[in-house]
Amino acid sequence: MEAQVSGCFQQPTWINSDKFATKQPRSVQFSGVLSRQKTLRVGVSAHFRSQAVSFRRRSISLEISCLCENLSASVKKSGGIQDALDNSLILKSKSQELQPYLNGRCIYLVGMMGSGKTTVGRILSQVLGYSFYDCDTLVEQAVNGTPVADIFKLHGEDFFREKETEALRKVSLMHRLVVSTGGGAVIRPINWKYMHKGISVWLDVPLEALARRIAAVGTDSRPLLHEEAGDAYTKSFRRLSALWEARGEAYAYASARVSLESMCA
Numbered sequence: 325m326e327a328q329v330s331g332c333f334q335q336p337t338w339i340n341s342d343k344f345a346t347k348q349p350r351s352v353q354f355s356g357v358l359s360r361q362k363t364l365r366v367g368v369s370a371h372f373r374s375q376a377v378s379f380r381r382r383s384i385s386l387e388i389s390c391l392c393e394n395l396s397a398s399v400k401k402s403g404g405i406q407d408a409l410d411n412s413l414i415l416k417s418k419s420q421e422l423q424p425y426l427n428g429r430c431i432y433l434v435g436m437m438g439s440g441k442t443t444v445g446r447i448l449s450q451v452l453g454y455s456f457y458d459c460d461t462l463v464e465q466a467v468n469g470t471p472v473a474d475i476f477k478l479h480g481e482d483f484f485r486e487k488e489t490e491a492l493r494k495v496s497l498m499h500r501l502v503v504s505t506g507g508g509a510v511i512r513p514i515n516w517k518y519m520h521k522g523i524s525v526w527l528d529v530p531l532e533a534l535a536r537r538i539a540a541v542g543t544d545s546r547p548l549l550h551e552e553a554g555d556a557y558t559k560s561f562r563r564l565s566a567l568w569e570a571r572g573e574a575y576a577y578a579s580a581r582v583s584l585e586s587m588c589a
């Protein structure tokens with residue numbers, strides 16, 4: 325006896341059901357004792373497991389368990405199907421839910437260097453139909469295309485902070501933007517005055533993960549990480565720890581916090 329399991333479950337709307345429809349139906353085999361029963365009442369339960377396979381893609385597996393009333397209730401067999409689920413589908417669905425509440429207000433992403441403000445900001449702006457602005461890029465443009473690292477070298481940090489505040493003032497006059505701020509934008513109260521015109525979201529990522537990410541891409545574009553000696557991970561971690569001591573509390577002024585640690589848990 326064979327029980328077809330395809331199509332017996334309801335898929336949440338954000339799962340691309342076409343992907344499942346094209347798959348061969350899977351089957352659950354019953355044991356020999358079961359197949360001699362004339363009437364069977366079988367309960368089938370489905371259990372989704374979702375696992376990130378890369379930053380943008382996710383694999384889901386569906387485990388099917390069958391319980392038979394005529395026998396002592398036990399799981400006789402479970403099967404599974406695997407499929408790839410594009411995270412952008414989840415984001416798209418979530419963003420549609422959010423649209424009415426946003427009402428065109430800008431979103432400011434804040435967080436330490438490497439927390440993903442630029443990466444997440446680009447994706448978020450696409451799914452929301454917003455424009456994406458990177459504050460560091462705006463500062464560079466205001467200084468004739470000079471890279472941030474050179475601005476620090478030639479003019480010093482205070483000059484950079486002035487330009488950063490001016491960039492935030494300008495974007496705060498606009499609507500429907502996702503703004504990736506620089507990691508240090510949170511230290512000036514005036515910047516919060518501008519950012520609180522929209523919705524600010526703190527991407528809270530553990531220091532070890534930040535240092536790993538930055539070590540992977542190098543510290544060239546992040547002048548505040550140039551001061552320490554050692555390999556890229558060690559110097560990033562040391563310097564990020566010191567910066568965190570000095571400014572960690574300031575991130576909590578954000579309207580919302582997304583904690584990578586909580587998500588993993």
Ligand SMILES: Nc1ncnc2c1ncn2[C@@H]1O[C@H](COP(=O)(O)OP(=O)(O)O)[C@@H](O)[C@H]1O
Binds near residue numbers: 504
């Ligand atoms: N959620 C994430 N998981 C893993 N790596 C990420 C994630 N977000 C960003 N990264 C990587 O970390 C590095 C820094 O990201 P970036 O978006 O530039 O951070 P920020 O703008 O906050 O400094 C990039 O190499 C990026 O690919």
Ligand SMILES: O=C(O)C1=C[C@@H](OP(=O)(O)O)[C@@H](O)[C@H](O)C1
Binds near residue numbers: 436441506507508509
């Ligand atoms: O943390 C900081 O003080 C800084 C973070 C950088 O931006 P990212 O957070 O995008 O790396 C950039 O603004 C500058 O190097 C200073």
